[in-house]
Amino acid sequence: MSRLRPWLIDLALVAVAMADVLLDEEYTSRVEFAAACVACAAVLLRRRFPLVTFALTLPASWMLANLAAPAIALYSLAERTSNRAVLWGSVLATAIVAATPWPPGHPIDQRGIIVTFAYSAAWAGAPVLLGQLVRTRRDLSARLVEIEQARDHERQLHAQAVLARERAQIGREMHDVVAHQVSLIAVRAGALQVAATDPEAAEAARTIRRLSVDTLEELRHMVTLLRAAGGQGTELTPQPTLADLRKLLDSSGIEVELHGELSEELAAPGQRTIYRTVQEALTNVRKHAPGATATVRLWHDGDELGVTVTNTAPTRPAMTLPSSRHGLVGLAERAELLGGSFESGPTAEGGYRVALRLPR
Template identity: 85%
Template sequence: MNRLSPWLIDLSLVAIALADILVDGEDTSRVELVAASIACAGLLLRRHFPLLTFVLTLPASWMLANLAAPAIALYTLAQRTSNRALLWGAVLATSIAASAPWPPGHALDQRGMFVSFAYSLAWAGAPVLLGQLVRTRRDLSARLVEIEQARDHERQLHAQAVLARERAQIGREMHDVVAHQVSLIAVRAGALQVAATDPDSVEAARTIRRLSVDTLDELRHMVTLLRAAGGQSTELTPQPTLADLRKLLDSSGIEVELRGELPDELAAPGQRTIYRTVQEALTNVRKHAPGATATVTLWHDSDHYGVTITNTESNRPAVPLPSSRHGLIGLAERAELLGGTFESGPTADGYRAALRLPR
């Protein structure tokens, strides 16, 4: 259903105000007729100039016993402003004008003036209260719409944050798991290429190594995009634990010595962080120090626990594999999430990576 045109509503209100004056049985002088005409015409300005409309109805309120025009003006003023002092000043002015004697020489007894003022005050206050009620309802409706929009925006932000964490986690797991396996394929293919004597085997190994290197390069770009979209904060998901550490060492493709042990009651996030640290460190050994041996040392005391991975220097040239150092950055982030630290750097005879976590 279409709403009525504002001008049609205003013309209807003017007609009601005119009818209110015409039904008055008293004789209307020319001055009173002019005041009534001004009051009725002023209603056409109520949407843009509500205060002016109210002022234009005051002479008619004083001279005539009309009710419609002043009531419409007071209602419009109350609906358009929240200035309480102005509103009650308008009510008081209308009450005084309606209860003041007209013509000026006509005298009323004090009791009659008081009763007339009280009646006028109650009558003028009614449209103001109604206008304020409508304004409050409109403001509340607008506020509810704003709250709903804010909630929708908050839900969108939450969904984006969840998606960002998932993207970052996918990027991290792609680097830790997929790149780990592909780099191992590239290293094994390079070793096969050097050791093979059959030309077909050498060519096949060269092709495998080249495709593995290209795949690692693509993975590096994908991880960069996922991490950029996902931010820096991610949640650790249930993945390998310390029970899988021996299998990781056996499948690393390098000579690794495991020393020390950790308590079985360590929390799952800490176990996963230990596992990922060892995995990334051994991946870097294969990529950057072929032929080197590594030592994985697990340790713990009353306050902290961790792992230290050291490796010797390479004894043959390294296969050039793409690297973006996201692995070391990810390890530092994992440690920071658990309140620990991760340090890595070259030593006199190789390289060292150390993870330290609070107990």
């Protein structure tokens, strides 16, 4: 069954609030009836302006004993804010207003005021607690979804790392064993072609040597593909370059701004190092800074160039997730191999910053 539309729910709540006022028939003046109507109509604002809705129900709570509109306003406020000072201040305001005599000048019964205040405070606390319970349940559901997505991402990264290691192992075996043996075949066939006196034997040796050379070329191509790291899914793809950076940002799952640019004529190792630095930094933002945004800045200055990735402070607590803790170490090693430097650390605003610097 599909969920009801929000505006239908709001109209139904307005009808409940109006029924509460009309059935009690406690209003005796136009002022009281107007306050009741304002309180009921304010329910329509509860989604966008819950605090305003609550404030508009206070006059009716003072003049009348209606319960529906104030309860709806308190629940909506609690379901949409986590500010406890505002929530319990609203409960206190409701209790004070309900305990204040109406109309003004009415004889004051101190004992009755105290009893009314205590009852009203207990009654107002119920919708607040219910709203907080619903909010907590919704937040927990969202966190569970986020945790599952993070785990799926971790599993994908692990699967890609395993696949890359297997490709590298196969590539090494093909290079060290198969290619070596095919090279020997080509050398022996060349020697046989030179030494053969029979024309047919010489032709056969020449054919074997040509096929061996072609096979070596194919093996070199296959080894290059097998040693290529990363890539989406299980397909064999070339190493990433700066041209693939925009695709990486779009698929990162977080809000990222890209500033600056670098020439795509930069050497392939430098392009791969910059790409891997951005990739690792965005992965860490997703894992350790939920809700944060990131800024990627490409720069070049004289004889140096590099990239800086900075993220804002997280908006939600980070969950403890499995991590090899080798990502930043690997980036520093990549930078060192190219004669550059790598720095990382927290920012004064509560975020994190990684910076890669390479010689041109």
